[in-house]
Amino acid sequence: MIKEQSIFLEKIQKEFESDSEVQQEALKMLVETGLPNKKSEAYKYTPISKFLEKKADLSLNQPATFNENDRYNTEGSHLVIKNGRFSSEDSIIEEGLKVRSAKISKGKHDPLSLINTVLSKEEIHIQASGNLSPIFIYQINSIGFSNPRIKVASEKNQELTLVEKSINLPGTFINSYIEFDVAANARINFSKVQAYSSDVIAHETVFVKQSRDSRFFVNTFSFSGEVIRNNVTINLEGENCEGHMHGLYLLNGNTHVDNNTSVDHIKPNSYSNEVYKGILDEKSTGVFNGKIYVRPDAQKTNAFQSNNNILLSDDATINTKPQLEIWADDVKCSHGCTTGQMDEDAIFYLRARGIDEKTAKGMILNAFASQAMEKVPVVEVQEELMLLIQKNLY
Amino acid sequence: MLEIKNLHASIEDKQILKGINLEVKAGEVHAIMGPNGSGKSTLASVLAGREDYEVTDGEVLFEGSDLLELAPEERARLGIFLAFQYPVEIPGVSTTNFLKTALNQIRESRGEKALDAVNFLKTMKEKMKLVDIDQSLLSRSLNEGFSGGEKKRNEIFQMAMLEPRLAILDETDSGLDIDALKIVADGVNQLKRPDNAAIVVTHYQRLLDYIVPDFVHVLYNGRIVKSGDKSLALELEEKGYDWIKEEAALEA
Numbered sequence: 253m254i255k256e257q258s259i260f261l262e263k264i265q266k267e268f269e270s271d272s273e274v275q276q277e278a279l280k281m282l283v284e285t286g287l288p289n290k291k292s293e294a295y296k297y298t299p300i301s302k303f304l305e306k307k308a309d310l311s312l313n314q315p316a317t318f319n320e321n322d323r324y325n326t327e328g329s330h331l332v333i334k335n336g337r338f339s340s341e342d343s344i345i346e347e348g349l350k351v352r353s354a355k356i357s358k359g360k361h362d363p364l365s366l367i368n369t370v371l372s373k374e375e376i377h378i379q380a381s382g383n384l385s386p387i388f389i390y391q392i393n394s395i396g397f398s399n400p401r402i403k404v405a406s407e408k409n410q411e412l413t414l415v416e417k418s419i420n421l422p423g424t425f426i427n428s429y430i431e432f433d434v435a436a437n438a439r440i441n442f443s444k445v446q447a448y449s450s451d452v453i454a455h456e457t458v459f460v461k462q463s464r465d466s467r468f469f470v471n472t473f474s475f476s477g478e479v480i481r482n483n484v485t486i487n488l489e490g491e492n493c494e495g496h497m498h499g500l501y502l503l504n505g506n507t508h509v510d511n512n513t514s515v516d517h518i519k520p521n522s523y524s525n526e527v528y529k530g531i532l533d534e535k536s537t538g539v540f541n542g543k544i545y546v547r548p549d550a551q552k553t554n555a556f557q558s559n560n561n562i563l564l565s566d567d568a569t570i571n572t573k574p575q576l577e578i579w580a581d582d583v584k585c586s587h588g589c590t591t592g593q594m595d596e597d598a599i600f601y602l603r604a605r606g607i608d609e610k611t612a613k614g615m616i617l618n619a620f621a622s623q624a625m626e627k628v629p630v631v632e633v634q635e636e637l638m639l640l641i642q643k644n645l646y
Numbered sequence: 647m648l649e650i651k652n653l654h655a656s657i658e659d660k661q662i663l664k665g666i667n668l669e670v671k672a673g674e675v676h677a678i679m680g681p682n683g684s685g686k687s688t689l690a691s692v693l694a695g696r697e698d699y700e701v702t703d704g705e706v707l708f709e710g711s712d713l714l715e716l717a718p719e720e721r722a723r724l725g726i727f728l729a730f731q732y733p734v735e736i737p738g739v740s741t742t743n744f745l746k747t748a749l750n751q752i753r754e755s756r757g758e759k760a761l762d763a764v765n766f767l768k769t770m771k772e773k774m775k776l777v778d779i780d781q782s783l784l785s786r787s788l789n790e791g792f793s794g795g796e797k798k799r800n801e802i803f804q805m806a807m808l809e810p811r812l813a814i815l816d817e818t819d820s821g822l823d824i825d826a827l828k829i830v831a832d833g834v835n836q837l838k839r840p841d842n843a844a845i846v847v848t849h850y851q852r853l854l855d856y857i858v859p860d861f862v863h864v865l866y867n868g869r870i871v872k873s874g875d876k877s878l879a880l881e882l883e884e885k886g887y888d889w890i891k892e893e894a895a896l897e898a
Contacts, residue, residue, distance in 0.1 A: 595734075597734045598734050598736050600695075600696055600697070600718060600734075601730065601733070601734040601736070602736075602744065602748070603695075603717065603718040603719045603722070604694050604695070604718050604719075604721075604722055604727075604728050604730075605719075605722055605727075605744070605745075605748040605804065605808065606719050606722035606723050606748045606749075606751050606752040606755070606808065607719055607744075607747055607748050607751055608719050608751065609717070609719070611747065611751070612719075615736075615739055615744070615747065616736060616739065618738075619736065619737060619738025619739045619787075620737070620738060622738055623737065623738050
């Protein structure tokens with residue numbers, strides 16, 4: 253296969269000067285595999301390479317300042333990361349939490365994860381002991397192409413809640429990477445809020461490895477930006493795990509959001525549940541691709557997936573594709589997707605009780621959207637999401 | 647209160663109502679009976695303002711105003727209430743929240759102040775007794791996972807909350823066992839006042855044992871072909887609808 257020429261890759265190669273073996277290795281792999289091309293199924297609807305070539309403006313460099321108004325007004329740890337570097341002076345760290353800048357260690361091997369490995373300035377390690385209050389991560393990105401990289405380690409039986417909010421300045425391109433190592437019987441809940449300015453491009457990778465009896469929840473909320481691509485990968489490496497993925501994309505304007513998810517059942521008796529909801533207005537586009545793998549060993553797997561969409565305009569588009577690959581025989585798997593307009597019968601029912609049309613529609617959409625918030629454990633985040641839902645619906 | 651004159655309505659070019667004339671005065675209960683497909687539910691839907699139907703001729707006056715010109719919510723605010731044959735399930739919207747919004751929009755349209763939480767709850771408690779409905783049901787998503795009986799009781803509960811001038815019950819008895827039927831009928835009877843009225847649409851006479859109508863009309867093939875008092879309902883129960891169809895055929 254002849255690889256397409258990439259100015260972006262050439263530039264990376266030319267400017268690369270790290271003596272880290274991991275980064276050198278990653279660069280080698282990246283150059284070998286190349287960027288996703290037109291034929292790569294995973295990026296069929298989101299031509300990420302085109303954006304990398306044209307929009308990753310390496311000369312852009314705006315000052316990164318943390319605005320106190322962006323801080324959730326609640327106790328817990330508040331970690332501020334500026335263009336991939338941990339800023340201890342802006343952060344509040346609860347006792348029992350260790351945050352440190354570490355050398356880059358290996359990560360996932362897909363092209364965008366490799367780019368992150370190659371270009372990251374530091375790897376931020378988050379490690380908690382015991383059950384702590386929520387950990388809020390604020391990512392401030394102000395340069396042309398930012399590659400923040402975080403690894404979260406957990407201990408056995410631990411319960412952790414993390415919330416990530418990115419504040420991406422106009423014109424920035426983010427390629428973030430976060431990895432979770434979920435220890436045996438640990439329970440981690442991670443929520444992401446994506447409300448970006450309309451020219452931001454964000455490629456965000458969440459990579460989760462779960463040990464036996466652990467539970468992981470990821471809640472992804474996308475509201476605005478030019479292009480958002482979420483790669484969520486959950487590997488259920490132990491027995492008796494639970495992996496939960498919830499998502500909401502509530503879009504208007506020209507926003508494009510692509511949720512690419514994968515859950516891999518490797519050992520027996522695990523459960524995964526995936527619920528993504530979309531409301532698309534104006535000329536927005538959505539993509540949902542949900543893969544479920546059930547390996548030969550993973551008997552007694554329960555895997556569920558659903559993706560429901562409401563299109564509010566004739567110009568909005570959704571592409572949805574469930575993908576199941578099952579090698580075990582004693583499993584329960586189901587998937588379903590729906591796409592449609594608003595339920596006219598429901599609107600009429602509310603109006604027949606005296607509620608005006610606009611309020612009726614708002615109530616129905618709000619209820620539809622709010623269901624995606626059920627697993628978000630922090631009230632302040634729920635409140636913020638409610639406001640964002642309201643703002644994007646009217 | 648309500649005057650229906652020569653009402654014609656169609657759906658997707660199929661003519662369903664072919665000239666309905668009916669007058670309902672305050673304090674009256676009218677039963678509309680008829681075989682399946684005669685247009686009973688269409689009439690109920692057209693009165694409530696469902697947009698799937700096109701009114702091709704005739705007029706409907708409610709307390710003097712032209713009902714057909716009004717949006718469904720405007721009709722509701724004037725005091726028209728449709729108890730749905732198939733109440734819609736709306737996930738994520740609780741009955742309580744929905745009724746509060748409805749009640750306050752209706753009050754606002756009449757220049758009344760919105761009910762505060764305390765008074766709303768008080769009213770709700772009162773009306774809950776009327777139809778023997780449980781609080782836990784009302785905090786759940788509207789009609790979602792409700793049994794057939796629970797859905798219909800919820801309809802009558804909403805009616806009790808909104809205190810309409812004209813209630814239209816569309817086959818409220820369908821799918822109900824006799825106990826649920828009694829509860830629903832009791833609720834309707836207790837809400838009866840000299841200044842309101844009801845149109846009870848039903849296929850069977852059974853409901854009319856409990857809600858006693860002042861007038862019974864038989865709808866067939868889009869027209870009211872016979873009117874009488876409650877004894878007409880008993881006659882229909884005994885003889886079925888075939889003789890009505892035959893009579894109608896002779897007249898045509």
